[in-house]
Amino acid sequence: MTGMIRSSDQDVQRTFARRAVLLGGGKLALFGVLGLRLYYLQVVEADRYRMLSQDNQFNLELLPPIRGRIFDRTGLAIADNQDNFRIEIVSEQTPDVMATLDSLRTLVHIDDWDVKRVLKDVRRKRGFVPVTVAENLSRSDISRVAVNTPYLPGIRIEVGRTRFYPYSEGAVHVTGYVAAVSDSELTGDPVLELPDFRIGKSGIEKLHDVDLRGTAGQRQVEINALGRIIRKLPGNEGLPGQDVYLTVDMELQRFATKRIEQGKAEVVTAADPRVRAARGQTEEISPADINQETVYLDEDGDIVPAESGAAVVMDVHTGEVLALASTPGFDPNALNQGMNARDWEELLSNPRSPLTNKTVAGQYPPGSTFKMLVLLAALEAGVAGPESRVYCPGHMDFGTARFHCWKRHGHGWLDMIESLEQSCDVYLYEMAKRLGIDRISAMARRLGLGTRLELELPGERSGLVPSREWKLADRGEPWQKGETLITGIGQGFLLTTPLQLAVMTARLVNGGFAVKPRLTPAAPGTEEEPASLGFKQNHLDIILRGMEAVMTGERGTARASAIKEPGFGIGGKTGTAQVRRITNAERLRGIVKNKDRPWRHRDHALFVGYGPIEAPRYSVSVVIEHGGGGSSMAAPIARDILMEAMRRDPSARSVGVGTGAGPGGGDVGSLPTGGTDPLNDQGMPRGGTGSTGGESTG
Numbered sequence: 001m002t003g004m005i006r007s008s009d010q011d012v013q014r015t016f017a018r019r020a021v022l023l024g025g026g027k028l029a030l031f032g033v034l035g036l037r038l039y040y041l042q043v044v045e046a047d048r049y050r051m052l053s054q055d056n057q058f059n060l061e062l063l064p065p066i067r068g069r070i071f072d073r074t075g076l077a078i079a080d081n082q083d084n085f086r087i088e089i090v091s092e093q094t095p096d097v098m099a100t101l102d103s104l105r106t107l108v109h110i111d112d113w114d115v116k117r118v119l120k121d122v123r124r125k126r127g128f129v130p131v132t133v134a135e136n137l138s139r140s141d142i143s144r145v146a147v148n149t150p151y152l153p154g155i156r157i158e159v160g161r162t163r164f165y166p167y168s169e170g171a172v173h174v175t176g177y178v179a180a181v182s183d184s185e186l187t188g189d190p191v192l193e194l195p196d197f198r199i200g201k202s203g204i205e206k207l208h209d210v211d212l213r214g215t216a217g218q219r220q221v222e223i224n225a226l227g228r229i230i231r232k233l234p235g236n237e238g239l240p241g242q243d244v245y246l247t248v249d250m251e252l253q254r255f256a257t258k259r260i261e262q263g264k265a266e267v268v269t270a271a272d273p274r275v276r277a278a279r280g281q282t283e284e285i286s287p288a289d290i291n292q293e294t295v296y297l298d299e300d301g302d303i304v305p306a307e308s309g310a311a312v313v314m315d316v317h318t319g320e321v322l323a324l325a326s327t328p329g330f331d332p333n334a335l336n337q338g339m340n341a342r343d344w345e346e347l348l349s350n351p352r353s354p355l356t357n358k359t360v361a362g363q364y365p366p367g368s369t370f371k372m373l374v375l376l377a378a379l380e381a382g383v384a385g386p387e388s389r390v391y392c393p394g395h396m397d398f399g400t401a402r403f404h405c406w407k408r409h410g411h412g413w414l415d416m417i418e419s420l421e422q423s424c425d426v427y428l429y430e431m432a433k434r435l436g437i438d439r440i441s442a443m444a445r446r447l448g449l450g451t452r453l454e455l456e457l458p459g460e461r462s463g464l465v466p467s468r469e470w471k472l473a474d475r476g477e478p479w480q481k482g483e484t485l486i487t488g489i490g491q492g493f494l495l496t497t498p499l500q501l502a503v504m505t506a507r508l509v510n511g512g513f514a515v516k517p518r519l520t521p522a523a524p525g526t527e528e529e530p531a532s533l534g535f536k537q538n539h540l541d542i543i544l545r546g547m548e549a550v551m552t553g554e555r556g557t558a559r560a561s562a563i564k565e566p567g568f569g570i571g572g573k574t575g576t577a578q579v580r581r582i583t584n585a586e587r588l589r590g591i592v593k594n595k596d597r598p599w600r601h602r603d604h605a606l607f608v609g610y611g612p613i614e615a616p617r618y619s620v621s622v623v624i625e626h627g628g629g630g631s632s633m634a635a636p637i638a639r640d641i642l643m644e645a646m647r648r649d650p651s652a653r654s655v656g657v658g659t660g661a662g663p664g665g666g667d668v669g670s671l672p673t674g675g676t677d678p679l680n681d682q683g684m685p686r687g688g689t690g691s692t693g694g695e696s697t698g
Contacts, residue, residue, distance in 0.1 A: 062194060062216045062218060063217035063218065063237060064191065065191075065214030065215055065216050065238045065239060065240055066081060066161060066240040067163060067178070067214065068211065068213075068214065068240060068244060069081065069243045069244075070205075070244045070245075070246065071243060071245045072245075072246055072249060072250040072253075073245070073246065073247050073248060073320075073521070074249060074250070076250045076251075078165070078167055078171045078174070078175055078250055079163065079165055079175045079204075079205065080163075080164050080165075080166060081161045081162065081163060081164065082162060083159050083160075083161065083162075084135055084136055084159070084160040084161060085135070085136070085137045085138070085142045085157065085159055086132055086133075086135035086137065086157075086158050086159075086160065087104070087108070087135075087137065087155060087157060088131060088132050088155075088157075089122070089130065089131055089133050089154045089155055089156075090128060090129075090130050090131075090154050090156065091127045091154060092128055093153055093154040094154030094155075095153070097119065097154070098119070100152055100153060100155060101133070103148075103151065103152055104133065104145070104152060104155060107141070107144045107145055107148060108137060108141045108145060110133065114133065114134065118132075130156065130158075133155075135162075135337075136337050142157060145157060162336065163177075163198060164333065165177070167254065168329075168331050168333060169257075169328070169329030170250075170253060170254050170329065171248075171253060171254075172329045172330060172331070173203065173325075173329060173357035173358075173359065174203055174204060174246070174248055174253070174324050174457070175203050175204050175205055175332065176200055176202035176203020176204055176205035176206050176332070177200075177201055177203070177205060177335045177336060178198035178201060178205050178332075179198060179199075179335050180196070180198060180338070181193075181199055185199065191213075191216045199213070201335070202357075203357075203457060204244060204246065204456070204457070204519070206458055207456055207457065208242075211241060211242045212241040213241050214239050214240045214241035214242075215238045215239040216238045217237040218236050244520070245521065246520060246521075247315075247320035247321055247518060247520065247521055248322060248323065248519065249323065249645075252313065252323045252641075252644055253324065255640075255641065255644050256311045256323045256325040256644075257327060257329070259311075259640050260309045260310070260311055260325055260327045260624065261296075261306035261307055261327050262296065262306075263296075263306075263307035263624065263633060263637070264299070264636075265296035265297060265298050265304055265307075266297045266298075267295075267296060267297075268294065268295055269293065269294060270293055270294065270295055272295070272297075274301055275295050275303065277301070278295075278297065278301060278303045306327060306328060307327065307625075307627060308327055308328060308352040308353075308358075308624070308625040308626070309326075309358065309605075309622065309625050309627065310359045310498040310621075310622070310623050311323060311359075311621065311623075311637070311641055312324055312325075312359050312499050312517075312621050313502070313619070313620050313641060313642075313645050314502050314506055314618070315506075315617065316505075316506035316510040316515060316616050316617060316618065316619050317510055317513075317617070318515070318518075318527075319503075319506070319515040319516045319517045319530070320517075320518055320521065321455070321517050321518065322618070323641070323645075324357075324359045324360075324499075324519075325359070326358040326359050326362075327358075328350070328352050328354040330347055330355065351599075351600070352625070357459060358498065358625075359497065359498045360455060360457055360459060360497055360499050361461050362497060362623065362625075363461055363463050363464070363496065363497055364496060364497075364604050364606070364623050364625075365490055365491050365495060365496075365577035365578070365604070366496045366577065366606065367489070367490040367575030367576050367577035367578075367606050368423045368425075368489060368490055368573060368574060368576065368606075369490060369501060369573050369575035369606050369608045369621075369630075370444075370488075370489070370494065370496075370575070371419075371423065371428050371490065372420065372508060372547065372573060373443055373444055373447055373449075373504065374428055374431050374432060374435065374440060374488050375416055375419075375428075375431060375542075375543060375546070376443060376508070376535070376539060376543050377435055377439050377440055377442075378434065378435055379416075379539040379542060380443070380535065380539060383431070383435060384431060384434065386416045386417060386542045387415055387416075388415065388416055389413050389414065389415050390413070390419070390426065390430045391410075391412065391413050391426075392405055392410040392411040392412060392414060392424050392425075392426035392427060393410040393426070394407060394408050394410035395410075395426065396426050396430070396485070398429070398433070398481070398482055399481070399482060403426075403482070403486070405426045406425055406576070407422075410426070411424045414427055416542065416546065417542065417545055417549055418549075418555075419546075420546030420547065420550060420573070421546060421550055421553040421555060421556050422555050422556075422557065423550075425489050429485045429489070431488060432484050432488025432489075433481075433485060433488075436484060437466070437467060437468060437479060437483070437487060440484070440487060440488065441465050444465045446514075447503075447504040447507050447508070447533075448500050448503040448504050448514075449463055449465050449496050449500050449504060450462060450463055450464060453499060453503060453516060453517055454516070456520055460497075461497060463495045463496045463500055464493060464495040465494065466479075466483070466492065466493035466494060467479075470493075490577065491578065498621045498622070498623050499517060499621075501606070501608050501621035502517070502619050502620060503517055503619075505609065505610055505619040505620070505621065508540060508544070509540075509544060509547075509571075509610045509616040511537065511540065512532060512533045512534070512540055513529075513530040513531065513532055514532070514533050515530045516530065544571060544616075547571035547572055547573055550572055550573055550574065551563075551571055551572055551609075552569070557574045557635075558573075558607070558630075558635040558639075560631070560636075561636045561638075561639040562639075563611075563639060567646075568611065568612055568643060568647075569614070570609050570610065570611035570639065570642050571609060571611070571613055572608060572609025572610065572620075572638065573609070574607055574630035574631045574634065574635055575604075575605075575607065575608070575630045575634070576603050576604070576605060576606070576628070576630045577603060577606060578603050579600070579601065579602070579603060579604060579626070595628065599626050600626060601626075602626035602627070602628055603626070603627075603628055603629070604623060604624065605622075605624040605628050605630045605632075605633035605634040606621075606622065606623050606624075606630050606634050607621070607634035607637070607638040608620065608621045608622075608638075609642055610642075611642045611643075611645075617646070618642060618646065620638050620641055620642050620645070621638075622638040622641070624637070
């Protein structure tokens with residue numbers, strides 16, 4: 001019995017020993033695995049975890065680059081950067097945020113809406129994160145705040161950089177503007193996600209945005225576990241954006257803008273007694289047109305708004321655009337700083353379309369400015385010559401329709417140059433009938449109409465040159481011969497832009513070369529000679545003689561706008577484009593004058609021209625929306641703009657007085673920046689108010 005007990009005890013002991021060994025071995029294995037893991041983490045992966053530890057301590061911060069500037073041809077900055085003074089509040093540094101804001105409002109203007117925004121941001125953000133209270137403050141505002149900072153706990157002053165447009169509305173359709181990045185514009189570039197970062201939204205700012213933007217800098221900031229910045233370490237400041245230089249002459253641009261706005265009106269100060277008397281007029285006038293330092297008064301003494309239109313001035317040999325004026329404009333600085341919804345809606349609903357760059361996106365019937373093109377086509381096709389005579393009784397019967405001339409009782413017998421001088425519609429009906437729409441369309445395209453000219457601006461439109469194929473595809477109808485006659489006087493389906501009209505004129509007066517417009521100068525050595533369009537020089541000379549007769553002939557439609565000063569003579573062509581069809585009943589009753597019609601029913605006024613006559617250097621096109629007659633409205637404006645362009649270029653003037661210089665008259669790149677300011681003390685063009693006269697046609 002005793003032996004059996006001992007045997008059982010021994011079995012238990014052996015079992016316990018085996019289990020103890022297994023347990024001990026398991027523990028040893030676990031400690032071995034733990035040791036291996038510790039070795040792997042502390043030795044093998046030491047560098048990786050050291051880097052992760054440092055990244056938890058240091059954050060990489062992007063520094064927004066300084067945006068490149070935009071300059072005109074004379075070196076004037078038309079899009080610049082300036083200091084942006086802003087006020088921020090750090091909520092943890094003040095016992096009462098609202099009390100601090102109330103004290104601050106006694107020093108600078110802060111809207112109730114901004115106060116609500118600040119309080120909302122303070123609740124959402126950590127106490128050490130600064131919240132912007134106001135920005136774009138003046139130096140006087142900042143000085144008042146700086147003096148009182150001991151009594152404004154939590155308030156601090158910061159200085160940043162913001163975009164600034166010194167010429168505001170006068171250059172906005174060229175420069176464009178910058179504004180905050182929208183969600184749809186995010187591309188994954190972290191720079192675009194920086195607070196208050198701005199990108200180009202239109203114009204040169206948009207087209208050259210990547211170059212102007214520059215390269216962001218980087219620096220490390222040391223933070224604690226709560227995200228508070230402990231210190232900022234030196235880093236890479238990045239590269240500023242590239243500057244962009246344009247061919248535009250800003251002083252000429254400013255002159256052209258003011259001259260369009262003025263139209264035929266008289267410019268007076270707001271203190272003029274006539275202004276006080278006119279304020280009670282019943283005609284609907286925008287408050288913005290009244291509450292100005294200067295006011296426009298028409299011939300009846302009524303306050304009128306600034307004219308809406310466009311003007312383009314370009315070098316006929318190089319294609320460099322010197323002015324690209326579109327009115328009305330808008331203040332790009334307001335959009336950069338953040339425009340409220342009400343003001344934005346007013347811009348969108350304005351019937352005069354201030355957001356549209358009318359020089360490249362406005363499409364208008366060219367009216368009689370198209371007549372040179374038709375006459376050149378007739379000469380080139382051999383269907384007429386300068387001596388070809390046509391009798392104008394005031395109308396032409398074609399089929400069952402009657403096509404009227406602007407002169408009710410007709411012009412009588414006219415040759416080609418006289419038809420251009422007096423802008424006879426019947427003569428052009430006859431030429432269009434002889435040519436047919438195919439040859440007219442082909443000539444229009446050769447001279448730059450009906451296609452985008454690829455000027456370095458977004459939003460350019462192509463206009464419309466109608467053809468048989470176009471009408472069949474677009475309207476599903478065959479072309480009618482009567483439509484050819486209407487096209488011959490620049491009406492019907494035909495649409496052009498002011499830029500295209502300036503290019504057409506340049507190609508007519510530069511010897512028939514296919515010059516293309518440009519806003520940025522060609523790099524030295526890369527200039528390309530424009531190709532010849534293959535016109536006969538004697539045919540071009542006939543057209544130029546007709547354009548000169550428009551200004552200097554006894555019956556020239558723009559003779560009242562001729563420049564008589566030696567060396568500054570100009571040639572041109574008036575145009576008046578109807579925006580609605582005149583019925584036979586209206587003709588019998590007597591056509592209502594433009595000024596007595598609603599604004600939108602008035603004719604467009606157009607003019608194209610060149611100067612100086614002896615050696616053409618500049619072409620100009622002017623379109624005044626619903627401005628009435630081309631001779632009375634557009635011609636005086638174009639004359640003044642051309643005069644200013646020639647005045648600013650002494651080489652062109654010297655050619656005009658017979659110095660023997662060749663065509664082109666010198667280096668356009670040497671336009672002077674000095675001289676008399678072309679605008680008077682009221683900011684308007686010096687000289688007359690747009691003399692009228694001549695025959696109301698075009």
